[in-house]
Amino acid sequence: xxxxxxSGPEVKKPGSSVKVSCKASADIxxxxxxxxxxxxxxxxxxxxxxxxxxxxTANSPQKFQGRVTITADKFTSTAYLDMSDLRSxxxxxxxxxxxRSSYGMDVWGQGTSVIVSS
Amino acid sequence: xxxxxxPPSVSVSPGQTARITCSGDALPNQYSYWYxxxxxxxxxxxxxxxSARPSGIPERFSGSSSGTTVTLTITGVQAEDEADYYCQSxxxxxxxxFGSGTKVTVL
Numbered sequence: 001x002x003x004x005x006x007s008g009p010e011v012k013k014p015g016s017s018v019k020v021s022c023k024a025s026a027d028i029x030x031x032x033x034x035x036x037x038x039x040x041x042x043x044x045x046x047x048x049x050x051x052x053x054x055x056x057t058a059n060s061p062q063k064f065q066g067r068v069t070i071t072a073d074k075f076t077s078t079a080y081l082d083m084s085d086l087r088s089x090x091x092x093x094x095x096x097x098x099x100r101s102s103y104g105m106d107v108w109g110q111g112t113s114v115i116v117s118s
Numbered sequence: 119x120x121x122x123x124x125p126p127s128v129s130v131s132p133g134q135t136a137r138i139t140c141s142g143d144a145l146p147n148q149y150s151y152w153y154x155x156x157x158x159x160x161x162x163x164x165x166x167x168x169s170a171r172p173s174g175i176p177e178r179f180s181g182s183s184s185g186t187t188v189t190l191t192i193t194g195v196q197a198e199d200e201a202d203y204y205c206q207s208x209x210x211x212x213x214x215x216f217g218s219g220t221k222v223t224v225l
Contacts, residue, residue: 035214037161037216044202044204044216044217044218044219045153045155045161045204045206045216045219046216047213047214047215047216050214059213061119061213062119063119095160095161097160097161102149102166102167103166103167104151104163104165104166104167104172104206105151105153105161105163105206106163106166106172108160108161108162109160110160111160
């Protein structure tokens with residue numbers, strides 16, 4: 001069964017870092033890109049970046065460059081979102097999903113809650 | 119930065135037709151996608167490549183495109199269709215972007 005399973009909830013202090021994981025089935029890593037999306041409380045979806053697990057090539061919108069690192073371990077079929085210098089407005093649910101060119105984000109992780117609070 | 123604009127809300131009676139629009143300058147040159155999200159759940163892909171339906175998505179959901187506007191149509195709305203709906207596309211540098219979201223209320 002196709003699945004993407006994310007790590008558990010996190011509570012972090014402002015200025016700290018968080019690393020969220022997303023474990024996918026092996027066939028996803030060989031054929032799809034992995035993207036990260038976040039959703040602040042009561043707000044819409046915000047695209048954070050993507051990675052090709054096979055090549056390791058990752059990119060993010062300019063808003064997140066320098067603060068977000070997206071990586072993938074093809075041996076464990078796990079993608080990671082690493083975010084530094086956390087602020088209160090980074091409080092959100094973070095989702096991973098698979099995407100294949102022109103076919104949309106068709107399988108999603110369950111989401112990981114990250115709360116940033118002093 | 120590039121934006122996709124959606125109406126904040128749409129209200130519709132059961133059995134009627136709901137239409138949700140999404141406008142963006144790059145839409146004539148980029149595919150659009152539609153996602154349904156219910157409270158506490160991950161988004162669910164409803165439409166890809168402007169008008170294609172993934173396996174398992176009811177036929178009452180359809181997508182269309184005209185110029186800089188794409189539309190998700192729900193024909194014969196059911197109570198279970200009450201949710202938030204997001205369009206998604208890409209800008210000219212192929213950075214993905216989501217619309218602001220539309221809350222569909224079934225009266």
